[in-house]
Amino acid sequence: MCGIAGIYNIDSEKAVQKDELSRMIQQLHHRGPDEKGFHLGKGIGLAHARLSIIDLTSGSQPIANENDTVFVVFNGEIFNYIELRELLVKRGHIFKTKSDTEVIVHLYEEYGLDFASHLNGQFAIALWDVSKKKLILVRDRVGIHPLFYTISAGRLIFGSEVKAILPAVGKPLPMSLNGLDQIFTFWSPYGNTTIFEGVMQLQPGEMLVANQDKIDTRIYWDWQLEDTAAYRGRSTDSLQEELHHLLHDATSIRLRSDVPVGAYLSGGLDSSVLTALIKENGADLRTFSIGFQDGKLDEREYQQLVRNHLGTDHSEVVCTHESIASNFPQTIWHTESPILRTAPVPMKLLSGLVHENGYKVVLTGEGADEVFGGYDIFKETKIRHFWAADKASKLRPLLLKKLYPYLDISSASGQAYLEAFFGAGIDTPDMPCFSHIPRWTTTASVKNFLSSSAKESLRGNAIDALIEKLPDNFDRLNYFCKAQYLEAKTLMATYLLSSQGDRMLMANSVEGRFPFLDHRVIEFANKLPIHLKMKALNEKYLLKRSMQKYLPDRVINRFKQPYRAPDIPSFFGTSQHDYLDEMLDRKTIEEYGYFDPNKVNLLLRKIQMKRPLGYKDNMAFVGILSTQLWHHHFVANYRKNFS
């Protein structure tokens, strides 16, 4: 991984000060503890914090081309760097290092702005073309690595995390209430929006070109899910073989490293598949997992099954309620965003375990559910779509019991609930957000706690704004692919890969690598018909078929258990946490101004009186507490933390 930061003086060649860059990059020390590097040119300053993984001795950044006319700093890995280097050397390029970074500058020389489409990797890149005075910012296709920017006082200021931008802005940035509205709908901001007013995030698959006073952005890659008849006539056997071959290679190139590589093992299908692929590649099997005190959340039985089957050298950390509560404030420092569940916290403990054991890199299974159709939300969408085929049917909605066995469908009230919740949108199953309306509606209940002034500041409707930004071909996707697209672009990109992924890994200077998000794997899977992604309600069907022989049946056939961490119980156990009282005190709630103190008080009373708590109560509590902590870190304590 690593961290990058920089300043570009728009339409001016004014020098950038090194000590300003230093203060920015120092905020990213956790991302790159091994080295710092700088480039200062006319009107530009680039900074880099390195986590050394490939070419430990000569791969320091920034790196330049042969005649120092192109400079790059980047965070990430270019996994096909060996093949690209061979091609570039044949075309006459001269390499000074053995790093993967250096292929970027030579590719730019060769292909100009099209260079990014040749990269197979995960990256946030800042490239400076000296003669054209052009700054190019690029983010990888799916959003594995972050990149933020703002325009302030005639300068474009960018950084891997917003905390690198804040010292250069010179003042605290208020919260974007539209960003908060989006978090309290989609779990994260959408498109270029962030929670910081005036700060944009580069979208996954996006490139920004800044040239004097002109700033343009364009999308160079997006999920293409239209062509699901592409494999008509091909046998399932041939498709499962092609998939296996792609996954094997995606894993193989992600094992390229000059330091040892480990793997996360949750006990679920995806990480088990990954571990099997690593074994197939002949690499050492060093695995890491989390266990939970709470038996309902714990997956150690399945982790053990896979460990025994594949023979891994394993370490685990057990997550307690106390460890979640005590790590929560620091987690928000790293997420730089309100969150709705405590799930990122155990991921931080897990990367801590990896770091303690001397590892810098882990392979991990995120992405498989989005790419291959694994999530319960896809099953729910399928069932709702099945119901919509005959809305008046009394039998069709009963299939929901397969997903939610506790659902009371027999009584009149049960039936009413069913229709109101799952039946939302059932008259219009082809509407753009059919799949996600139930989830977004539930999440939006957190907005009931907003103060009246916060509610008044909200502009427009978050869902309508998202629909407007959907690509032109979205209506042509089938209902399942629409759900996949929405999931990949909302929950996956800006929550799962960010708050739960990159931020929690980087908090302990660990790089995550994601074979299921190799763009060749995604492009292959995008063209699969629905029944090879989910056969009736059997999720990730083709993935399971292609890996069946390598894993125990109990893992292949295991009922999907979503990863969850305990929420409210973590904070109301036996230990005292001063920050809780301070953040949730009526005075602080009023001072920060986001929430209605009376409503917050009623929620706290409900918790303290040990009344039964639901999914929405947990989300509201974590949402409120994390928002308060966000303000505490980035606004109230701006001076202490950033100047």
Add this chain to the structure above:
Amino acid sequence: MSDAETQVRNYILDNFLFTEDQSQLANDDSFLEKGIVDSTGMLEVILFLEDDFEITVKDDEMVPANLDSVSNILKFIQSKQA
């Protein structure tokens, strides 16, 4: 064995009998009598048929005569696709 027969047999074997042993399922075995597929499971079978064979099943067609064995299902698919 026709394509449709292979698909239907394999679907029942994989998802309800959890076996690849073809001898475990005869085409005339009654799902209800042998306890192979329960009522929620039946809806799942209907979902599979609608997805894989591009047919739509009405409520009044969700009866054993159409769905309670591999043979019944194959006859039903044929009638819907005719």
